[in-house]
Amino acid sequence: MGRPEEKVGIIGWGAYIPRDRLKADDIALLWGFPPQVPKGIWIEEKAVAREDEDTVTMGWYAARSALARAGIDPGLIEAVFVGTESKPYAVKPSATIIAEAIGASSRKLSTDMEFACRAGSEGLRLATALVASRTIKYGLAIGSDTAQANPGDVLEFTASSGAAAFILGSAEESVARFEGAVTYVTDTPDFWRREGSRYPMHGEGFTGEPAYFHHIMTAVRMLMEELDLKPSDFDYAIFHQPNGKFPLSVGKRLGFPKEKILPGIVTPWIGNTYNASALIGFAKVLDSAKPGERILVAPFGSGAGSDAMSFIVTDRIEGKAELAPKVEELLKRKRYITYGRYAKNRRIIHRNVG
Amino acid sequence: MESLSKAMEKSGVSGNDLDYLIVSTAFPQILMNQSDPARILAQELGLKDLKALRVEYGEASGSAALEVAKSLLEAGRARYVAVVGFEKLTEYPSDKANYAYSTLLDFEYEVVRNITPPSYAAIIMREFMKRRSISKEDIAAWSVNMHEKASTNPFAQLPFKITREKALSGVVISEPLTLYDAFPLGDGAASIILSDEEGLKRASAEPVEVKEITQAVGHPLYLREDLTFFEATSNAWRELSSRTGITIDENTAIQVHDAYSIYGLLALEALGIGEAGKLLTSLDEMPFLNVGGGLKARGHPVGATPLYAVAENYELMTSGFNGLKYDGEYSLVHSMTGPDLSAYLILLKRWK
Amino acid sequence: MKHSISQFWRKKDSYYFIKLTRCRKCGRVSFPGREVCPFCGSRDVETYTSRGRGRVVSYTVTYFRREGEEESMPRIIGLIELEEGVKVPGEIVDVEPSEIEEGIEVEAVLRRLSSDNPYGLIYYGLKFIPVLKK
Numbered sequence: 001m002g003r004p005e006e007k008v009g010i011i012g013w014g015a016y017i018p019r020d021r022l023k024a025d026d027i028a029l030l031w032g033f034p035p036q037v038p039k040g041i042w043i044e045e046k047a048v049a050r051e052d053e054d055t056v057t058m059g060w061y062a063a064r065s066a067l068a069r070a071g072i073d074p075g076l077i078e079a080v081f082v083g084t085e086s087k088p089y090a091v092k093p094s095a096t097i098i099a100e101a102i103g104a105s106s107r108k109l110s111t112d113m114e115f116a117c118r119a120g121s122e123g124l125r126l127a128t129a130l131v132a133s134r135t136i137k138y139g140l141a142i143g144s145d146t147a148q149a150n151p152g153d154v155l156e157f158t159a160s161s162g163a164a165a166f167i168l169g170s171a172e173e174s175v176a177r178f179e180g181a182v183t184y185v186t187d188t189p190d191f192w193r194r195e196g197s198r199y200p201m202h203g204e205g206f207t208g209e210p211a212y213f214h215h216i217m218t219a220v221r222m223l224m225e226e227l228d229l230k231p232s233d234f235d236y237a238i239f240h241q242p243n244g245k246f247p248l249s250v251g252k253r254l255g256f257p258k259e260k261i262l263p264g265i266v267t268p269w270i271g272n273t274y275n276a277s278a279l280i281g282f283a284k285v286l287d288s289a290k291p292g293e294r295i296l297v298a299p300f301g302s303g304a305g306s307d308a309m310s311f312i313v314t315d316r317i318e319g320k321a322e323l324a325p326k327v328e329e330l331l332k333r334k335r336y337i338t339y340g341r342y343a344k345n346r347r348i349i350h351r352n353v354g
Numbered sequence: 355m356e357s358l359s360k361a362m363e364k365s366g367v368s369g370n371d372l373d374y375l376i377v378s379t380a381f382p383q384i385l386m387n388q389s390d391p392a393r394i395l396a397q398e399l400g401l402k403d404l405k406a407l408r409v410e411y412g413e414a415s416g417s418a419a420l421e422v423a424k425s426l427l428e429a430g431r432a433r434y435v436a437v438v439g440f441e442k443l444t445e446y447p448s449d450k451a452n453y454a455y456s457t458l459l460d461f462e463y464e465v466v467r468n469i470t471p472p473s474y475a476a477i478i479m480r481e482f483m484k485r486r487s488i489s490k491e492d493i494a495a496w497s498v499n500m501h502e503k504a505s506t507n508p509f510a511q512l513p514f515k516i517t518r519e520k521a522l523s524g525v526v527i528s529e530p531l532t533l534y535d536a537f538p539l540g541d542g543a544a545s546i547i548l549s550d551e552e553g554l555k556r557a558s559a560e561p562v563e564v565k566e567i568t569q570a571v572g573h574p575l576y577l578r579e580d581l582t583f584f585e586a587t588s589n590a591w592r593e594l595s596s597r598t599g600i601t602i603d604e605n606t607a608i609q610v611h612d613a614y615s616i617y618g619l620l621a622l623e624a625l626g627i628g629e630a631g632k633l634l635t636s637l638d639e640m641p642f643l644n645v646g647g648g649l650k651a652r653g654h655p656v657g658a659t660p661l662y663a664v665a666e667n668y669e670l671m672t673s674g675f676n677g678l679k680y681d682g683e684y685s686l687v688h689s690m691t692g693p694d695l696s697a698y699l700i701l702l703k704r705w706k
Numbered sequence: 707m708k709h710s711i712s713q714f715w716r717k718k719d720s721y722y723f724i725k726l727t728r729c730r731k732c733g734r735v736s737f738p739g740r741e742v743c744p745f746c747g748s749r750d751v752e753t754y755t756s757r758g759r760g761r762v763v764s765y766t767v768t769y770f771r772r773e774g775e776e777e778s779m780p781r782i783i784g785l786i787e788l789e790e791g792v793k794v795p796g797e798i799v800d801v802e803p804s805e806i807e808e809g810i811e812v813e814a815v816l817r818r819l820s821s822d823n824p825y826g827l828i829y830y831g832l833k834f835i836p837v838l839k840k
Contacts, residue, residue, distance in 0.1 A: 019800045051777050052799060052817040056830060060816040088828055097830060101722040101816050325838040333838065335802070344777060351776075353824055453772040462717055463738050466709070466819055467831060468775075469795045473783035476766035528768035528783075529803075576785055576793040577736055577744060581764065 004132040005181050009174020010311065011072070011138070012167040012320070014065025015283040016058045017270050017330040020048040020337045020345065024157050030339050031152045038157045042244025046271025047334075048342050049146045049161035055084045056094045058163035059144035062276075063102050065324030066165040069175070072138060074103035077167070079127050079139035080110045083119025083275045085193070085200075086146045087112055098142065109136070116191060117240055118301025119143070120164065120275035125181055125307060127168045139168045143275030143299075150199035151348055158243050160271025164279035175317035176286060176295065178309070180227045184219040185305030192303070207242075207302065215306035216240065216250050216298050223296075223308035231255040234310075235293040238264030238281040240300035242272045247281075256296075263288075269331055284327035289313045355398065358438050361545035366558030369399060372547075373432035375406040378419035378439035379657035381454040385445045395438065405432075412458050412691030413613065414569070415439065416544075416660030417698035421567045423548050433553040439658035440543035451539050455656075458692055460574065472536065474575050474693045475614040476528035481581045482616055482630070483530065490530055492634050494521040496615035497534045497650055499637040504647025506676045509662070511540040511653030534650075535615045542655030544662045560672040565684070565703035568594040572694045584617075584624035584694035591625050594699050600684055604628060607642035607670055607685035609663035612649045621688050621697075642682070645675045660689040660698070667702055708822055714829055721831040724756035724814055726790055735792045758814030759837065760788035767803045774820070786812055786834055800835040811837045 023045045024038035038044070049058065059082055067074055080099040087094055095110040109130065113119040120143020127139030142165045149159035171177040190211035193200035203211075216239060224230065231237070237256040239247035244267050251261040264281035273280060278299035285295055293313045300306040343349050362368060377392035388394060396406035411418035416439040423435040443451045456470045483489065498518055504510035516534065524533025554561050570593070572586030595601065602608065604627055612618025619630040622643075627633065637643070646652040646666040649659060667685040669675045683704050690697040719725060725739030731748035739753035765784030775781075782798040784806075798806060799817065812834040819831040 050799065050817075052819075052833070054818060054828075056828075057816045057818065100718060101830065103723075329838060347777075353774075449771055449773045449775075452770060456772055462713075462720060464795055466721070466829065467795060467833075468778075468781055468797045468819060469783055470768065470770050470772065472770045473766050473768045473781075474795075476768065477764045477783070477785060480766065481764050526767075526769055528766045528770050531766070573744065576795050581785075 003180050005128055005178035007171055008128045008131045008168055009171040009177035009314070010166050011169040011173050011175060012066040012068070012070025013283050013286050014062040014069065014165045014324050015276070015280045015327050015330060016061035016065070016163045017280070017333070018047045018049045018053055018058070018161050019333050019335055020050065020341070021045045021334045022048050022337055022339065022342045026339050027157055031156070033154070037154065040245070041157070042268050043157050043271065044268045046158060046160035047162055047273070048337060048345055051345050051347070053161070054088045054146055055082070055086050055144040055163070056088055056097050058161065059094060059142040059165065060098050060101050062144065062163040062165035063098055063140055063142055066140065066167045067102060068324040069320045070167045070169070072167070072169070075105050077104040077138045077140050078108040078136035079130050080104055080108060081123030081127060081140070082112045082142045082144060083115070083121065083123045084112060084144050085114055085116055085119070085274055086148060094144070104140065115305060116301035116303050117274045117277055118299045118305055118307060120279055121299035121307045122183070124166055124168070125183060128178060128181070131168050131170065137169065141166050141168065143279045145274035145276060146346070147272060147274040148193070148199050153199070155200070155202065158267065158272040160273050162270055162273030162276040162280055164276040164283050166279070173316070174314055175320050176289070176311040176313045179294070179312050180223060181307060181309040182219050182223040182226060183305060183307045184215055184222060186215070188215070188304035190302045190304055211302060211304045212240070212242070212246060212300055213250055213253070215304050216300050217254055219306040219308035220254055220296065220298050223310060227310060229310070233294055234260060234296045236264055236285045236289070237261050237296045237298070238278055238285060239298045240278045240306070241265060241267040241281060242277070244268035266327065266331065280327060286317070287321045287326040287328065289317060291315045291317060355395070357543040358436055358545040361436065361547045364559050365547045366556065367434050367547050367549065369401040371434045371556065372401060372404055372436050374423070374426055374435040375399070375404055376419045376423050376435060376437045377406065377408040378415040378437060378661065379408065379441055380410055380412060380415050381441065381656065384454040384457070385442055385451065412696065413611065413656055414660060414689040414691055414696060414698040415657045417567070417569070417687070417689045417700055420546065420564065420660070420664065420700060421569070424564050424567060427548060427550045434547065434549045436545060436547050437661060438543065438545045439661040441655040441657040442541050443539045443655060444541050448539055471692050472528040472531060475536070475616060476531040478581050478620070478693055479530055479535070479614070479616040482620070485582060486631050488631050488634070490522060491518065492631070493535065493615050493619070494518045495634045495637055496612065496618055497521040500612065500644060500648045500650040503645060504651030507646045507652055510647045510651055511538055511542070512647070512651045531614065537613045537649040537654035540653045540655055542653055542658045542662065544658040544665055546661050546664055561705040562668050562671050563703040563705050564700065566594055566598050566701040567699065568597070569696065569698045571696045574695065575693050582620055584620050584697065586694045586697035587621050587624035587688060587690060590697045590699045594701060598701060600701070602627065602684070602686060604636070604640050605642065606682055607645065607667055607680050609644055609667060609687045610648070611689045612644065613654060615650060617693065618644070618648060618650070621690070625688065641678060642670065642680055645670055645678060660687060660700070663687045663689070664700060664702070671702065671704055709827065709829060711827060714827065721829070722816065724758055724788070724794060724832060725753055726756050726792055727751050727753050735790055737792050737794045756788050756790055758832070760786040760812060762798065762806065762808055762810050762812055763787045763793060764808060765798060765806055782806060784834070797833045798835070799833050811840070813837045
């Protein structure tokens with residue numbers, strides 16, 4: 001029984017992490033949190049976009065890396081999707097700007113999508129469906145965010161900036177072919193941001209069990225059942241990572257050992273990049289994955305929903321990682337900044353402008 | 355208005371004699387919300403039968419205006435022409451003047467990419483220092499010399515002497531360029547009255563001939579092989595010297611466009627006066643260089659600047675400039691936009 | 707600075723890409739993309755897109771501020787010699803004034819160049835960063 005996804009795979013991947021880092025300890029000191037708070041959720045520092053960076057610029061860089069690895073003419077890309085909850089324009093798609101700036105075809109589907117942290121992943125599934133249905137030959141799915149958090153709220157420890165991009169094409173050309181995917185979505189009010197509001201609100205504890213854990217575990221279990229797979233069949237399990245602790249926790253509850261989860265964890269050092277959260281972890285794993293390995297990728301977005309996707313790495317991955325900056329290299333590129341510079345970069349400081 | 359009436363008074367040419375008013379100003383639309391300033395001034399003067407036009411050519415607007423004036427006179431289309439240059443750089447907070455000044459660069463490829471004129475001057479200065487092994491301390495000699503000259507100039511914006519230490523202590527604008535390496539933002543106006551030979555009969559002041567004017571357009575900085583060679587200035591000079599056969603040296607009265615100290619030095623080099631490193635050590639023996647203090651210390655009210663230089667050299671060649679006498683037959687005024695993006699040369703000759 | 711929407715849109719290519727000109731007559735390469743060779747004046751030229759990689763030839767850290775630039779100071783402005791053998795002016799970012807040196811390898815990246823105000827268009831264009839991958 002052929003699942004449509006099986007005709008499709010990832011032919012190129014890329015990520016981008018801004019250079020500046022703010023230490024969680026500095027946030028704790030300023031806002032009067034005991035240092036055990038960030039330690040307890042395993043967050044050490046987070047990536048902060050510069051004032052001249054945003055969802056578009058970061059998504060562009062990740063897309064270019066994906067293109068370098070895919071080795072295709074960008075003019076053949078006929079779908080560009082950007083999943084983000086930090087659009088530079090409330091109305092005007094980031095996707096069209098990125099598409100133009102990388103040289104994608106004008107004959108294309110293109111849109112920005114919102115589903116908290118999983119819209120990038122939804123874009124990945126949609127691009128896959130378009131390739132599978134032969135509507136397009138290649139599609140580009142990007143998850144990119146300059147995440148917002150109310151200053152002084154515990155969310156500020158982790159809300160960070162980053163992007164990941166994937167080019168989808170036929171399974172035969174792919175470096176990692178799609179084995180199957182399940183998406184599980186319900187109406188769950190765990191985290192939201194009203195129109196016009198600068199910072200999101202969340203239900204604190206409520207974001208855990210009924211939201212993150214329930215949706216990821218349900219989606220993953222549904223996938224494993226449909227594909228008749230067990231945790232031991234997977235080499236890597238990559239989850240949405242709002243902090244370092246949650247993905248280890250959900251992975252454990254699903255039956256994955258720590259060793260399979262750790263390679264895909266990046267949040268402790270770059271924060272929660274929202275739409276790029278699980279996807280940068282996925283990119284990191286692809287940077288060093290071997291042919292034949294099976295990878296589980298389970299992003300989650302508040303509101304709420306989770307994807308569970310299974311990929312099998314192909315021979316074609318050999319040599320591809322070297323063609324663009326790897327996540328490890330992006331992790332190493334850093335300089336520490338003060339809370340003041342973070343506030344300036346992220347425009348938290350109120351000024352008369354214009 | 356004031357500078358024009360003074361010029362008319364000194365020259366003995368009255369308003370009714372004037373055929374043409376040529377206005378030189380670079381940024382009136384941005385800094386004065388005024389287009390067509392020539393017509394406005396003409397209307398304000400209320401003179402009968404006065405024709406007017408404005409010339410804009412970046413920082414060399416004044417020189418271009420003089421070329422237009424000379425052309426009208428030579429073509430017999432005017433007998434008396436007043437060239438009036440002015441700029442009001444302090445009308446708005448400096449950020450806005452800085453913006454206006456930056457529009458001199460190419461909008462699409464430089465301005466929008468956040469490239470600004472002082473950045474180019476700084477890059478040229480750095481390249482120069484590296485290649486010639488000349489230090490900031492050495493270059494500061496220019497500023498000290500210009501201030502020395504401006505200290506006796508009643509029309510200078512910065513009429514005070516400075517020490518080399520002071521010159522080096524200025525706030526940084528664009529490394530390695532600091533405050534005293536660059537021109538100050540200021541306002542000013544200058545007027546020159548010109549006539550044809552026939553018209554001189556009515557004039558009461560001693561005349562000086564505007565003998566020859568040349569100009570050249572240069573390449574953007576990024577297209578140059580040698581960042582320290584001012585090719586446009588050099589080309590304008592070659593044309594001037596081949597047309598007139600004159601030679602110049604460090605004793606000639608020369609005004610160079612020292613918007614930045616480094617630009618003044620490189621202009622002198624391009625004019626063949628000498629090698630910049632050597633010139634820096636002999637500025638004190640060049641009393642006829644930038645007599646009023648140059649852009650550096652006399653000031654740079656853009657549209658008026660070349661006219662200030664011409665006026666200073668005119669005085670030098672006639673009644674003397676602040677007591678300084680010059681008996682050379684020629685003097686030269688150089689102006690340019692940005693880093694030699696274009697260059698103008700005006701050759702003045704003693705009237706026989 | 708109030709930018710024209712239509713001008714930005716019409717010139718998109720020169721914002722998003724580095725366009726170069728190769729003259730078939732004199733062989734020289736120049737920036738930007740043009741119809742006429744700036745060196746010899748020939749119209750027998752072809753334009754193409756640079757890969758965006760090069761080395762910093764010279765640079766300056768500038769504090770010179772125009773309207774609306776408060777949050778971007780200081781800037782590092784430089785001349786970058788591209789692989790293709792031509793220099794371009796550009797802003798260099800993601801590097802400290804103390805870390806930048808002549809000769810470092812850089813790559814062109816899309817960044818926000820400016821925005822007229824919080825309600826206006828954002829002008830994206832290319833700046834340079836030290837290469838992330840040699």
